[in-house]
Every structure is written in structure tokens, then in C-alpha cells.
Amino acid sequence: MQTAALLAAAILIGLGIYGLLSGRDLIRLCLGISIMETGMLIAFAAIAFRPGASAPIIYQAVEAYVDPLPHALTLTAIVIGAGITAVMLSLAVMIHSHYGTIDIKVLDDDMPELKSSNRG
Amino acid sequence: MTRRGILAMLTALAVSFTFWRLFSSLLIPLQSLQPVSDHFLSHGVEETGAINIVCSVLLDYRGFDTLGETMVILASVTTVSMLFRGLSHSDSMGLSLMVKRSIGYMAPLFWIFAICIIMNGHLSPGGGFQGGVILAAMTILFTVVFGVEFSAVKRVSRYNQIIEYICAFGFILTGLWGLMISGAFLGNLIANFPAGRPGTLYSAGFMLLLNILIGLKVMAGLSSIFLYLQKDAGHVCIDTETEDD
Numbered sequence: 139m140q141t142a143a144l145l146a147a148a149i150l151i152g153l154g155i156y157g158l159l160s161g162r163d164l165i166r167l168c169l170g171i172s173i174m175e176t177g178m179l180i181a182f183a184a185i186a187f188r189p190g191a192s193a194p195i196i197y198q199a200v201e202a203y204v205d206p207l208p209h210a211l212t213l214t215a216i217v218i219g220a221g222i223t224a225v226m227l228s229l230a231v232m233i234h235s236h237y238g239t240i241d242i243k244v245l246d247d248d249m250p251e252l253k254s255s256n257r258g
Numbered sequence: 259m260t261r262r263g264i265l266a267m268l269t270a271l272a273v274s275f276t277f278w279r280l281f282s283s284l285l286i287p288l289q290s291l292q293p294v295s296d297h298f299l300s301h302g303v304e305e306t307g308a309i310n311i312v313c314s315v316l317l318d319y320r321g322f323d324t325l326g327e328t329m330v331i332l333a334s335v336t337t338v339s340m341l342f343r344g345l346s347h348s349d350s351m352g353l354s355l356m357v358k359r360s361i362g363y364m365a366p367l368f369w370i371f372a373i374c375i376i377m378n379g380h381l382s383p384g385g386g387f388q389g390g391v392i393l394a395a396m397t398i399l400f401t402v403v404f405g406v407e408f409s410a411v412k413r414v415s416r417y418n419q420i421i422e423y424i425c426a427f428g429f430i431l432t433g434l435w436g437l438m439i440s441g442a443f444l445g446n447l448i449a450n451f452p453a454g455r456p457g458t459l460y461s462a463g464f465m466l467l468l469n470i471l472i473g474l475k476v477m478a479g480l481s482s483i484f485l486y487l488q489k490d491a492g493h494v495c496i497d498t499e500t501e502d503d
Contacts, residue, residue: 144281152274159266181281194311195382196303197457205295206302206311213316214327217387217476221334224483228338231487 143184150177164230164240168223175219182208182215306446307453308380308462316385317465321444325429328472331479332426338486348490352405361403368396372473379469380462386469390476397481401488411485418482425475432464432471 154174157166186208194206234240291299298311298319306314316324352358372392379385401411436445446463447453454461 141282144278147281148274148278151277152270155273156266156270159269160263181277184281193383194299196299196309196311203299203311205291206298206315207292207295209312210315210320213312213385213387214323217327218330220480221330224487225334225337228341228487232341 139189140184140187143180143187147177147181147184150174150180153177162242164233164242165227168226168230171226172219172223175215179212179215182212303456306462306465307456308465309456310380310382310385312383313380313385313465313469314462317380317468318444318446318463321433321446321468324468324472325433325444328426328429328475331476332422335422335479335482338483342486342489345489347406347485348488349407350401350405352408353403357403361399365396365400368392368399372396376469376473377459377466380465381457381459386472387476389469390473391480393473393477394480394484397477398484401485406485406488414481415485418478418485421478422475422482425471425478428471429468429475432468 151174154170154172154177157170157173161167161170186205188202188204191202191204192200194203194209196203230240233245237245239245298315302311302314303309306318308314308318372389374389375384375392376386376389379389397411397414400408404411406412433444436449436451437443439445440449442448446465449463451463452460453463456462460466
């Protein structure tokens, strides 16, 4: 169970890295970062899991509970990921409306003012 | 496949494999609970009054982190609103009459579900963040189905900022009350908030209050992010429009 969840998390993180490195599209970069976040959340849930344990809500006698701390961290990470995604997407929209493209290569080569600020 | 694609794929495989090895060989064998988690599980109910231990970690033991987390939402809403300042809403008329009527019948159930999740945050899985996201999804649904000119949507977009500020202020005031009574910021039961009987609605001190505040704040924040992002950004091309070759 844990192994399967970890495998899924590793695959998702690899997919996110591939999307980040292979794409030149800003929306694609946002998607890659979001997919990596999802993989990390699944890894948190896998760490918290213990065989045969139940959810950490204490209203009846259960022999074991799963670790509540990664769950709290996961909740924090989801909310912060939503905020980061919102800022990334709005920056992409703004870049598209100002420069007419969201291709990083076009932005890098064809915009002289961006180029001078990038290359010093 | 280009050289760039092959390099990206190799890097992704390497990162994926490293992640897999790291977690499966280092972290998973630690099957015994860490001391801090063990303390949360064995003393959480008597120290916080909440039977949902995740909620007691979020709102009592690490309440200060949750305050910072809500500030992250506030910061991202501020950034988005700064970027989309002064743009007009895109005009949408909504969907057909059939969809509008059926959403009208289903909306009360959605509201009850969200309020139930928020109010039972310290008793069952859920809480302010989850219920607030459902409330924000209600705003999105109303905007898509009824259009931006619908009066409820306009009212939401008008009062979003003020709801957000009031809820953040209420959170900080709750923490300052604990500081004044017990000497600990966000002190819950040590600041004489009523513990109640664990497992009932009015228990766990200020957690019900904080869940309601966080739920309203997340609703206001996420729905105002949506309402900013659906604004019409097509007309602000200034002078650097790319020429067609």
C-alpha cells in the first residue's frame, strides 16, 4: 500500500520535472509545478500511513492511529499550493496580455528589453 | 525527439528514482511514531478538547502556523488583485434556463454541506479550509451558471476584501485574547476558553470560532482570486505587441 502510493508519488514528481524542463510554455510550467506538488502530498500521506491503523479521530478504542502530523502539513501545503498556482497563472495571463506570447524562447529572444535585463 | 527532450526525460527519471529510493529506504522504515506525534495522539483530547487530532494540531498546537498560512492566502490575493487592477469583468450571460433552475434547487444542499464541514471541523474530517473551498466553489458555480452580472456574485465580489480583513483581524484578536489571559499567543484551554465535553459541538475552546473565521476567509480569498482571474485581460496590450512576419 505504502509502496504503491510512493510509486505514484515518484511518477508524479518525475512527470512534473519533465514538464518543467521540456516545455517552453508558461502554462505548462504551472502545470508541472502543480503536478510535483500533488506527488509530494501523496508522499506525505504515504509517510503517515501505518498498516491497520485508523484515522486520528479519537472517539472509540482503536489499537493504533496513523501519524497526524503529516496530515496537518499536507493541509498547509494544499492551501499554499493553491495560492502559488493563482499567482503563477495570473503572472502568465499578464505576460500574455503584455507581450502577446507565453513562449519562454520567444520572450527571451525577441524582447530586447527583457534580454538586456537578463544578460546583464 | 530533440536533445532537450531526452535530457529532460533523463533528469526526470533520475529525480524520480532518487525520490523513490530516499523515501522507501529512509523514511518508511520508521514505523514507530515520533515522540511529538505520540504526544498529540495520547494527550491531544485532554489538552485541546478536540477529538480530531489533525484539527487540534492545526488550530491549537500549531495555531501560529495556521495564522501564517491564512496570511499566505491574503498575500496571494493581494498580488493577484494588484496584477488585475482596473480591468473590467468579461461579460458572460450564463448558461441556459434549465441549468439555472436546477442549480437553484441544488444550491441549498451545497450550502448545508459546506456549513456542516466547517462546523464539525473539530469533530470529523474537515474544517475551515475544506468548507471554505466548497463555499468558494459555490461562487465559481454561480458565476459560471448565472453570469457575472448576477446580483449575488456582484455582492460577493464587493464584500470579499472586507470579509477577508475582518476574519484575519478576528483570528489575531483571538490570539491576543489568549496572550492577555494566559501569556501565550493563541492559548486555548489555558486561556479559559470553555473545554466542553469532547465530542460535542460546543467543545474544544475557540476551535469552532477559528474554523468559522478560516472558512469565511478562505471563501473570500479563493472566490476573489477567481473573480480577478476571469477578468478580461485581452485589451491591455500596450506597445510591445508582436508583429506578424
